[in-house]
Amino acid sequence: MRNLDHTFAALADPTRRAILARLALGETTVMELAQPFEMTQPAISRHLKVLEDAGLILRRVEGTKRPCRLAPDATREVDAWLAMLRKALSANYDRLDGVLAAMGPAKHAKKRKGRR
Amino acid sequence: MTKLSLKTEGDRFVVVTRRFAAAPEAVYRAHTDPKLIQKWMLGPDGWTMPVCINEARPGGKIRYEWSDGNGGGFYLTGEFVELVPFSRIVHVERMYLPDPTPDNHVTTTFAKDGTGTLMTMRMSLPDAATRTAMLQSGMEHGMEAGYVRLEDMLQLRP
Known part of the structure; x- marks a missing residue:
């Protein structure tokens, strides 16, 4: 510290x-x-x-x-890591929005029963 | 982009929140069904997840393998600790870069928010060495995405 x-x-x-x-x-x-x-x-x-x-x-x-x-700047290094995480998660969740839209509530209920 | 919030909690945790326009049941399922996970948990454009093992039960195993399509990639293993359909997932995971990173303890909750879902994910802030290893692998991908954008921009010019 x-x-x-x-x-x-x-x-x-x-x-x-x-x-x-x-x-x-x-x-x-x-x-x-x-x-x-x-x-x-x-x-x-x-x-x-x-x-x-x-x-x-x-x-x-x-x-x-x-x-x-x-010495590497500790604060700047954490910020860089957080920025990378934010970028990766933003891309993932934007994609997940599309997956959720495609799932639809009816398909979701039927599929869940059939899977087990 | 404004939908995602990412905050540090002290110097040991990171808390991510994100709203989704779907019920908690659907968002929970998109986190536990391998067929669905393979469609979105991919990181930068161009990456795929050829292997997705997700045994959604306490003690169940997790294994995600990512590929950049050019022989590059890395993988992650983990175990489920607790699952409460469709509101809570607790799991432990580690990435292999190629050495395993220290265990990351992740708690993800899905709360009904109007007609949608508010997801909150709380995870460990990795130590400095792990952050560096992750940044080194991530920076290559980030630069790649940067080049793609540059190409797009050049094509737009008259």
């Missing part, structure tokens, strides 16, 4: 916003991040720790490096 206070605190700093903008282009190592910002690696690492704690970035271990990338 993402804590909104952490998220906003993390986003309040211009350097951290710039780091996120850089990560939007793809996964990056601390060394690569430190160069354009003219900051020491420990200083960048402190910013990354704040971003990681806020759930905004993910880091993995690759040898001695710890490349970071943007």
